[in-house]
Amino acid sequence: MLYGIAAATAALLLAALLAALLRVPARRAGLVDRRRQRPVPVVGGIAVVVVTCLVSWAGEWTRVAPLGEGVGELLVAGAGVAVLGLVVDVWRLRARVLVAGTAVAAACVVPYDETGIWGGILAVGWIVFASLAFKGLDHADGLAGTVGVVTAFGVGVCAAAEVMDGLAVLLSVFAAALTGFLMHNWHPARVGLGAGGALFTGFLLSSSAVFTRAGYALGPTAGVLFCLGAVAAADFLLVLLARGTARRPLLRRGPDHLAHRLRRLGLTPQGGVVLLGAGSFSSVLVGVLVHTGWTGRGAVLWVAGGVLLAVLVLVRVPVQPPQTARRDVSTQVRGQLRVRNG
Template sequence: MLYGIAAATSALLLAAVLSALVRSPALRLGVVDRRRQRPLPLFGGVAVVVATCLVAFAGDRMGVARLGDGVGRLLVAGACVAALGLVADVRRVKARVLVAGTAVAAACVMPYGETGIGGGLLAVGWVTFVALAFRALDHADALAGTVGVLTAFGVGACAAVEVMDGLAVLLSVLAAALTGFLMHNWHPARVGLGACGSLFAGFVLAASAVFTRAGYGLASSAGVLFPLTAVATADVLLVVLARKLAGRPLLRRAPDHLAHRLRRSGLTPQGATVVLGLAVFAGVLVGVLVDMGWVAGSGVLWVAAGVVALVLVLLRVPGSSPRGPESTQVRGQLRVRNG
């Protein structure tokens, strides 16, 4: 207990300090997100990964919080996925390379002895999907980090129920590292998570959730895993439907994600993050209660209904700003103010 508190505190402080230190190198090297009004340095994910790995492995080496072979391999695989994401932040990487690399890493850590070959392969696909969905969530200040923190607490609670102490400690360390990063990522963000941090967080969270449900039936496991990642799923579903209906390429970036549409519906950037954070909390709570047996597995149907309702409502919000003369004038005024 005491080590868990000390580890979380260390990870939070280390991630906060590193997130501040990596801004200048990222700006000098040009590793920035240029989709926003001003370039945003993207080495925040490096700070999260380094803080998580250092604190988790230090506890394992000192013998105060053994990760175990499976959890240790999971963290190593997550670091490899983070390295691939870092390459994607520094230079252009095709989407299929990210998919393949993440899938290979997931395939290397699956507990096939408990899931079976078929279940393990399904889990590999799900972990890959969640990791890439987390990367897509990094489209607004503090969103991916907030979703990551709440999901880490939920999966950590499931791990504690299954008496997986090493996994629970790892998830608490990850949650703390993301919290330290959020000190610099809340709107207006001073540093971004990037593919490095978002892929790492999504991969570790999804793989950890699979570990907690290994040995359970496929249907009952889906009733836990889906609510834990419902908002990330909703974002992917919204983007796919919107771009299909508009006839746009699926992989072309556009401001048509959850937070973009919530902001166009009248919410502030902070308000959009809070609303989606509350949605994540609700889904995570259902997933944890189903895992503990306090809520029937049919509770997942309510979460699925909420996802469908959210997507259908936000589909009615324009996915991009109008291109008329009035909007052009407004954009010109904004440039003058910012200039």
């Protein structure tokens, strides 16, 4: 107990310090996110990953807080996914490479002895989906970090209920590191999470949730996993529906995510994050209560209904088209005018 508090405190302070120290070198190296009005260094994820790994392995090395069977491999695989995301931040990679790399890492950590072959394949698919969905959440200041902290606490409670003490400590350290990062990421952000940090967040949380539900029936497990990742799933489904109906490329960036549409409704950037954070807390709480048996499985249907309602309402909110799309339209208009004048 005392080690968990000390480890979480150290992780929070170290992540906040490291994120601040990496800002200037990242700006000079051009490691920035240019989607926003001003370049934001995307080194917050590096700080979160490094601190989480160092503090967790310190507990494993000293045997004060052993990670437990399979948890060390999970952390190594998550670090590998983070490195892949960092490559995405620095250079352009095809989406298929990102998906394949995440799938290989997921396939290496799924406990097939407890899930079975087909259950393991479904678990790999869920981990890949959740990792990419969390990458999509990194579209607004503070959003991915806030949802990640809430989800980490929820999955940590599930792990503690299964007497997976090492996994619970790892998730508390990770939540603390994310909180330290959030000190620099709240609007207006001075540091961004980046693809590496976002993929690491989604991978670590979804893999840990699979660990806690291994051995349970497939149907209830799917419901609990959905509740734990409801906000990320809602954002992914919203973008998929909006871009599919508009016949726009799914993987091209655009201001049509959850937080973007909430801002169009009049919410401030901070207000949108708080609202989505509250939604994440509600859905994660349902997932924890269902996992621990404090409430029936039917509660999952309320979460699913809320996600569906939110997606159907927000998809009707008009969004400002991306800059690239506006430039393409203006170019076409100028070309048509030249033809007419010629």
